[in-house]
Amino acid sequence: MHVKTIxxxxxxxxxxxxxxxxxxAIRSKTQMYGYELVEFLKQQGLDCSEGxxxxxxxxxxxxxxxxxxxxxxxxxxxxxxxxxxxPSAGHLYTDMISKIDxxxxxxxxxxxx
Amino acid sequence: MDNATYLKKxxxxxxxxERSSRNEILxxxxxxxxxxxxxxxxxxxxxxxxxxxxxxxxxxxxxxxxKWLYVSAKYCLMLFAVLVIAVIxxxxxxxxxxxxxxxxxxxxxxxxxxxxxxxxxxxxxxxEQSSTVIYGSSDAVISFSCxxxxxxxxxxxxxxxVNVFQNxxxxxxxxxxxxxxIEQSTVVLNNLASGKxxxxxxxxxxxxxxxxxxxxxxISQCEDQVASQTLSxxxxxxxxxxxxxxxxxxxxx
Numbered sequence: 001m002h003v004k005t006i007x008x009x010x011x012x013x014x015x016x017x018x019x020x021x022x023x024x025a026i027r028s029k030t031q032m033y034g035y036e037l038v039e040f041l042k043q044q045g046l047d048c049s050e051g052x053x054x055x056x057x058x059x060x061x062x063x064x065x066x067x068x069x070x071x072x073x074x075x076x077x078x079x080x081x082x083x084x085x086x087p088s089a090g091h092l093y094t095d096m097i098s099k100i101d102x103x104x105x106x107x108x109x110x111x112x113x
Numbered sequence: 114m115d116n117a118t119y120l121k122k123x124x125x126x127x128x129x130x131e132r133s134s135r136n137e138i139l140x141x142x143x144x145x146x147x148x149x150x151x152x153x154x155x156x157x158x159x160x161x162x163x164x165x166x167x168x169x170x171x172x173x174x175x176x177x178x179x180k181w182l183y184v185s186a187k188y189c190l191m192l193f194a195v196l197v198i199a200v201i202x203x204x205x206x207x208x209x210x211x212x213x214x215x216x217x218x219x220x221x222x223x224x225x226x227x228x229x230x231x232x233x234x235x236x237x238x239x240x241e242q243s244s245t246v247i248y249g250s251s252d253a254v255i256s257f258s259c260x261x262x263x264x265x266x267x268x269x270x271x272x273x274x275v276n277v278f279q280n281x282x283x284x285x286x287x288x289x290x291x292x293x294x295i296e297q298s299t300v301v302l303n304n305l306a307s308g309k310x311x312x313x314x315x316x317x318x319x320x321x322x323x324x325x326x327x328x329x330x331x332i333s334q335c336e337d338q339v340a341s342q343t344l345s346x347x348x349x350x351x352x353x354x355x356x357x358x359x360x361x362x363x364x365x366x
Contacts, residue, residue, distance in 0.1 A: 034141065034145060035145055035148035035149070049157070049158070049159055050145070050157045050158050051157070051158040051159035051163060051164045051167065052167065054138075054141065054142065054145075054158070054164075055164065055167035055168045055170070056167075058138060058168060059170070059171060078144055078147035079144055080144070081140075081141045081144075
């Protein structure tokens, strides 16, 4: 029998929650690029590798939750791919936050019993 | 792994994606080097295979242009395997087919219904490259029934020798025919009269009820499963044999 380890459980758990956190983070800054997002999440206490975040941003863009735009600076500085919330993903963001809040409430209730 | 190799390998692993999408990913990762110029891509993004898998997750890879070739080859191989198995099965089945006729049973219907032909003036019997059953007989002449050439399959030469060559025969051999030479054949001996001189070479000799015989033998390079020299039956056989298999007859053989 296959025994699920805590790492496997966390991988599944993170998948959904990470998408919500990325949406929240980008919304808070209006737009972000990959490396900035990884550093931002680290500062908030979530250690995510770039190998996780970059493909995630790519998938969220394909799902039309995010849009991206290359910013090619004039003169010095390197081009960056900036991500913003997709105009049609406003509802999705609201629904996601509502569901997370709901889970949080349930967790709090049960834990306080 | 240096950064150039990492990107090259990633590009290869992402072949399933559309070119524009792949180029976009590679460009983004390559330009991210500007954010941390001192760190390698491998140390930041992890093993390249894992990264590629992350990008390919939830992606339906379009079928390759050469998929038909792959599928055809696969079905050809499967068909070939089935044919090989069928041929092996057929060979095995054929090898398991045994002659159900019990040559040891002198009252077997097949034997009683046999159309026998007779030959007189026979002194000696030569059997070569044939499958033959030799029955001892109290008749005055030799009688035979052969699968090939019917009545004319066996002839007596001027020396009184009958040659059985490349044939399948049942032979009823009277007591006065003493000398039997057998070469490269399969022969069953049943109820032979005493006093026969049998010479065999490269032959499978099967003996019905070996315990009926006393065999004095000169054997070389033979597998003697009847332990011919230990027998002490009433009928005497003189056997000279080389490169042979001597075994007791059983109808399922």
